[in-house]
Amino acid sequence: MKNLKKQDPKIYNAIKAEEKRQEEGLELIPSEIAASPAVIEALGTVLTNKYSEGYPYKRYYGGQANVDIIETIAIERAKKLFGVPFANVQPYSGSPANLAVYVAVCQPGDTVMGQNLPDGGHLTHGWKASATSMFYNTIAYHVKPDGYLDLEEIEKLAIKHKPKLIWVGATAYVREFPFEKLSKIADKVGAYLVADIAHIAGLIIAGAHKSPAKFAHIITTTTHKTLRGPRGGMILVTAKGLKKDPELGNKINQAIFPRLQGGPHDHQTAAIAVTLGEAMKPSFKKWGHQVVKNAKAMANELMKRGLKLVSNGTDNHLMLINCGKGRGVFLQEALDAVGITLNKNTIPSDPSSPFYPSGVRLGTPFITVRGMKEKEMKKIANWIADVMEEIKDFQFPEKKEDFKIVIKKFRVFIEKNKKFKKIHQEVKVLCKKFPLYNK
Numbered sequence: 001m002k003n004l005k006k007q008d009p010k011i012y013n014a015i016k017a018e019e020k021r022q023e024e025g026l027e028l029i030p031s032e033i034a035a036s037p038a039v040i041e042a043l044g045t046v047l048t049n050k051y052s053e054g055y056p057y058k059r060y061y062g063g064q065a066n067v068d069i070i071e072t073i074a075i076e077r078a079k080k081l082f083g084v085p086f087a088n089v090q091p092y093s094g095s096p097a098n099l100a101v102y103v104a105v106c107q108p109g110d111t112v113m114g115q116n117l118p119d120g121g122h123l124t125h126g127w128k129a130s131a132t133s134m135f136y137n138t139i140a141y142h143v144k145p146d147g148y149l150d151l152e153e154i155e156k157l158a159i160k161h162k163p164k165l166i167w168v169g170a171t172a173y174v175r176e177f178p179f180e181k182l183s184k185i186a187d188k189v190g191a192y193l194v195a196d197i198a199h200i201a202g203l204i205i206a207g208a209h210k211s212p213a214k215f216a217h218i219i220t221t222t223t224h225k226t227l228r229g230p231r232g233g234m235i236l237v238t239a240k241g242l243k244k245d246p247e248l249g250n251k252i253n254q255a256i257f258p259r260l261q262g263g264p265h266d267h268q269t270a271a272i273a274v275t276l277g278e279a280m281k282p283s284f285k286k287w288g289h290q291v292v293k294n295a296k297a298m299a300n301e302l303m304k305r306g307l308k309l310v311s312n313g314t315d316n317h318l319m320l321i322n323c324g325k326g327r328g329v330f331l332q333e334a335l336d337a338v339g340i341t342l343n344k345n346t347i348p349s350d351p352s353s354p355f356y357p358s359g360v361r362l363g364t365p366f367i368t369v370r371g372m373k374e375k376e377m378k379k380i381a382n383w384i385a386d387v388m389e390e391i392k393d394f395q396f397p398e399k400k401e402d403f404k405i406v407i408k409k410f411r412v413f414i415e416k417n418k419k420f421k422k423i424h425q426e427v428k429v430l431c432k433k434f435p436l437y438n439k
């Protein structure tokens with residue numbers, strides 16, 4: 001980055017500081033990953049200079065010979081990896097991909113069903129704060145007290161509301177998705193079943209989670225989570241989807257361009273192609289299985305230490321710790337102080353609110369890229385449990401207005417805590433043993 005360093009030291013220094021933060025800390029946010037150096041190289045290329053509205057060999061501007069090759073490779077790799085006949089690799093990210101699905105198959109005012117946000121669903125599946133609920137009649141389904149999807153409720157709601165589209169997929173769900181059972185419900189009411197596999201795409205390719213390809217009509221995903229790619233999105237249409245509507249692929253293409261987006265981000269497309277190439281290697285399968293093994297090892301150790309996990313464990317890459325009413329923020333901030341990064345998150349039937357949720361969400365994709373295994377997971381789980389123990393006296397106040405006072409006191413406590421300083425040093429030592437990019 002010699003040009004950047006010379007020309008804009010403020011930005012250069014902030015990037016270098018972020019590199020250091022990622023290198024020296026444990027990233028446990030389950031939607032994050034360390035993309036490979038090859039993926040990052042593809043992102044930082046002259047492809048960012050190009051406009052390519054349209055699709056390969058059907059563009060509006062000239063000079064597309066190289067971009068057409070790149071996008072075609074990305075499409076063909078996506079189709080092969082997920083076993084589907086159609087792929088669009090242009091969505092700027094996961095949320096625009098999901099919006100394009102609505103535009104492709106629904107009319108404004110149509111009814112759609114999705115997993116409730118506090119139960120783990122994503123904003124774009126119809127939550128009230130998302131624009132999707134402005135344009136569509138959105139019905140939420142839930143998980144049962146054991147943390148598994150409530151299939152009985154889903155079937156009842158589907159029969160009652162006759163949705164045009166049912167989403168399956170989530171941002172904080174620790175169990176495998178029952179794609180086959182949901183496809184039966186969707187078929188019964190004539191709905192499109194759309195699997196949003198943003199979180200689990202890499203696990204599916206690795207064979208560590210079931211694929212929805214046989215059961216859903218459409219699949220959407222981000223490319224920057226377990227797929228290990230750059231920020232981006234993809235929409236896939238399955239054979240079942242094309243059987244329901246042979247025009248589905250064309251409708252998706254039109255929804256992305258010209259309805260919602262302009263020119264694709266060609267540098268991102270190239271990086272997605274590189275990502276998909278990496279995901280075809282046998283080492284990717286091994287990595288995906290290790291992600292799940294690591295999550296199970298961490299979950300078991302956390303529970304051994306007395307922490308409460310939603311659904312008492314995990315089937316995938318992520319876990320949700322129930323920290324007590326409104327206490328997610330305390331654990332997030334205390335762990336930040338020791339170099340362990342995760343995010344506060346709602347838990348099913350959260351007694352608090354999405355702004356002051358009662359849980360934290362954590363996962364193993366990023367640290368598995370570093371080469372960490374079960375032994376390290378146990379160590380990390382014990383640090384988390386030690387930190388939790390240390391902050392046990394801090395409770396969410398009865399009156400929300402008192403939160404500012406409590407959090408101020410809490411931050412002073414963190415700042416002065418000697419145990420946290422010791423754990424932070426130990427975290428740095430572990431990270432040094434498992435370098436990220438400084439190999």
Ligand SMILES: Cc1ncc(COP(=O)(O)O)c(C=O)c1O
Binds near residue numbers: 094
């Ligand atoms: C299940 C799911 N779908 C969609 C998205 C949206 O992706 P993006 O943040 O890239 O818009 C996310 C992001 O967390 C997600 O978890």
